[in-house]
Amino acid sequence: MARIVLMSGSLRHHSVNGAALATIRSILDRRDSEFHTSEIRVADLPHYNEDLDVGPGPAAVSAARELLIASDAAIVSTPSYNGAMTGTLKNALDWLSRPWKASSLSGKPVALLTASPGTYGGADAQPDTRRVLERCGAVLIEHPRVAIGSADFLVGREGTITEPLVVAELESLVDATIAAIARGRRRVPVAV
Ligand SMILES: Cc1cc2nc3c(=O)[nH]c(=O)nc-3n(C[C@H](O)[C@H](O)[C@H](O)COP(=O)(O)O)c2cc1C
Numbered sequence: 001m002a003r004i005v006l007m008s009g010s011l012r013h014h015s016v017n018g019a020a021l022a023t024i025r026s027i028l029d030r031r032d033s034e035f036h037t038s039e040i041r042v043a044d045l046p047h048y049n050e051d052l053d054v055g056p057g058p059a060a061v062s063a064a065r066e067l068l069i070a071s072d073a074a075i076v077s078t079p080s081y082n083g084a085m086t087g088t089l090k091n092a093l094d095w096l097s098r099p100w101k102a103s104s105l106s107g108k109p110v111a112l113l114t115a116s117p118g119t120y121g122g123a124d125a126q127p128d129t130r131r132v133l134e135r136c137g138a139v140l141i142e143h144p145r146v147a148i149g150s151a152d153f154l155v156g157r158e159g160t161i162t163e164p165l166v167v168a169e170l171e172s173l174v175d176a177t178i179a180a181i182a183r184g185r186r187r188v189p190v191a192v
Contacts, residue, residue: 002181004028005071007040009078009089016115016151017077023160023167024075027174038071040064042092053098061095068096068104072181073141075111075173078129080122085129097136106137109180111173113146121147143176 006025010017028035044060046052056062068074078085097103110133114122123145130140146169148154154163161167
């Protein structure tokens with residue numbers, strides 16, 4: 001059983017990034033092998049406060065850390081907010097990067113995508129997001145950039161994306177994630 005954590009940078013009910021992750025979840029559900037997907041909801045995490053980050057920390061934080069540590073990989077989808085990941089996603093990554101030298105993301109294979117109603121699919125958020133994920137100890141899964149543009153036109157009634165070219169891109173990203181898991185990238189303690 002491979003455990004994959006999905007994390008969206010958007011809090012919106014009709015989020016296109018949420019729709020992209022719902023599509024990935026349905027792709028994984030259709031695969032022969034056994035995959036278990038779960039979600040870290042960034043909205044559940046309080047604003048980062050080092051005063052609260054003692055011991056196990058707030059319940060939602062320790063639950064998110066444990067989920068990520070127990071997972072084999074994560075897939076992160078975020079909108080671009082003014083050329084970077086959303087503040088709520090950055091907040092979640094800050095929580096997950098702690099305690100110091102014990103980041104829940106250390107050695108974790110992470111696939112990244114962005115989605116936006118704009119033409120460029122939030123691609124301008126990717127360099128910063130990659131840099132921060134790597135700073136947190138994550139191992140970015142190698143794959144051609146996935147940035148879903150005009151995404152609001154691609155979401156169907158089921159809340160997933162059905163446009164064949166985009167679904168194929170997401171299938172390919174899922175394949176890369178599964179390959180990364182199969183390569184047995186193990187957690188390596190990294191000082192962050
Ligand atoms: C504060 C803010 C900044 C934004 N900046 C960008 C941007 O730089 N590039 C872009 O493509 N879209 C930008 N958008 C539009 C978002 O891509 C759009 O709201 C998108 O639907 C958010 O993703 P979601 O549907 O997953 O919530 C911005 C939206 C907000 C609220």
